[in-house]
Amino acid sequence: MKIGILGYGNLGRGVELAVKENPDVELVAVFTRRNPDTVKIQTPNVPVVSADKAADWIDKIDVMILCGGSATDLPVQTPEFAKMFNVIDSFDTHAKIPAHFEKVDAAAKSSNHVAIISVGWDPGLFSLVRAYSNAILPRGKDYTFWGKGVSQGHSDALRRISGVKDAKQYTIPIEAALEAVRSGSNPDLTTRQKHLRECFVVLEEGADAAAVEREIKTMPNYFADYDTTVHFISEEELQKNHSGLAHGGFVLRSGKTGENHNHVIEFSLKLDSNPEFTTSVLVAYARAAFRLNGEGKSGCMTVFDIPPAYLSNKSAAELRAHLL
């Protein structure tokens, strides 16, 4: 399977690494909106090409993995590239998924390609666990916890505050809430009971720390509904101790059958590198897109539509013999 990468940031580099773990997958080109001469990739003999020239590669690429952001890149890129290639994206703005799906579906169907959207771990693997466990335990309750890990959106919110030079925000699940869910008591949990928010902030020179802290802790949606701690640190300390990309989280469903039998399904991820894990998922679904398109399928799909066997490079008989 020959793949292309569109966008060479954290995700693009992650796809490049994931390709090396999969002997049936070959990286043939990286596409960028920057000047290709300024982009240096890690794989020898693979060209970096201007995104404008993607149409020249239609016959040379089986699946294009789109590594842009959900805010402005993917809403445009996924429908556009689905007209030329089978595509995978990690669109993660949950509320806008239905609209994104419709646009991508029309583009992919018109050109007989397969597009799989919202691939990764949430949306993605966490969604799968929710779907399987809701089908199995209709009478129950879902819980999702994120972290411990850096939230990009919350870190961005911190950086928009006047007087803040740089910042990182960790989302931290509260152990007592997790334990309450695991006990099978089906608790009703408030936003505050589920997650803590911990902020590491570098101030501009002369900024008023107390005012910044007050503004953070009272910021609606982002911090006001949480127990939030704020640490003021130096720029060096932020670089040294808070540049990691670790993340993770938990999905649980607690449900009942019969008279009063409780069952708890729990799935969790503990990831040293959020982008490297996310892109490992993208590459597995690229394999599925390629196969499904080879069988004549087209249109937009999500993880809900893909038989698990299509992600694997093992045959159905091997999977049955060794993993069932």
Place this chain on the structure above:
Amino acid sequence: MKIGILGYGNLGRGVELAVKENPDVELVAVFTRRNPDTVKIQTPNVPVVSADKAADWIDKIDVMILCGGSATDLPVQTPEFAKMFNVIDSFDTHAKIPAHFEKVDAAAKSSNHVAIISVGWDPGLFSLVRAYSNAILPRGKDYTFWGKGVSQGHSDALRRISGVKDAKQYTIPIEAALEAVRSGSNPDLTTRQKHLRECFVVLEEGADAAAVEREIKTMPNYFADYDTTVHFISEEELQKNHSGLAHGGFVLRSGKTGENHNHVIEFSLKLDSNPEFTTSVLVAYARAAFRLNGEGKSGCMTVFDIPPAYLSNKSAAELRAHLL
């Protein structure tokens, strides 16, 4: 969807309960090899029918859920009933799955039915986690832990010992081994390091407790490779404290990407009733079998072949909007 149940033991009763949780599913008959007059079920106005008369129900049942055992029932029943109905079974003799698959596939294909075999939690959900996580993290290691719960096979082994009147055996995962896996250290674990075996034994009058204990602890395959504890208790105590059907377990995959980034995927179940949970899975896959057959598919399948959306009674659009 109209379903039939073949075999009215713990699993048959579990399917009957699971049907009540699914408004789109209707139980139309229970089939038994016993005298139907002696089998009393919990659902009013549903007939109990001799298994010999199943052929009379071919047009009245969309999916037959086979609730027999893997040792002698299912190897015969699944191919036989796949000639008449779409069928689901929970065949769990891992080593014999490939042979079972071939026989069932031939029967189902010859009659244009869908058969989904080895459905439940292991094989079943645990297999799914292994398949997804192997595809995502090719460079890694799988770990499966069972329990705490009663192992039927090990309890049977205890009961075959001369001097033993009745017995139950609990399989217990060792927390230190689980923690070692969760740490990402990819440990090599011996059989003894992964699980404990705890036995509750009722002796026949006059039996030699020391001799029984010695025979248990040295029994090859079943107990010799484990740290095994044996408690001698009264028949009343066994009935009162060890009749539960709770079970559960853990599947983990720990794998690396890039330079040295480790990722741990963990899935666990904590079940008050093993048969009620297993049959909740069977009913969800019955829905998939019915739909796939409605689309013209036939043959034998496993959980690896089924798109997750087929298990749900929600539409694809609802799943995308609410669970993705």
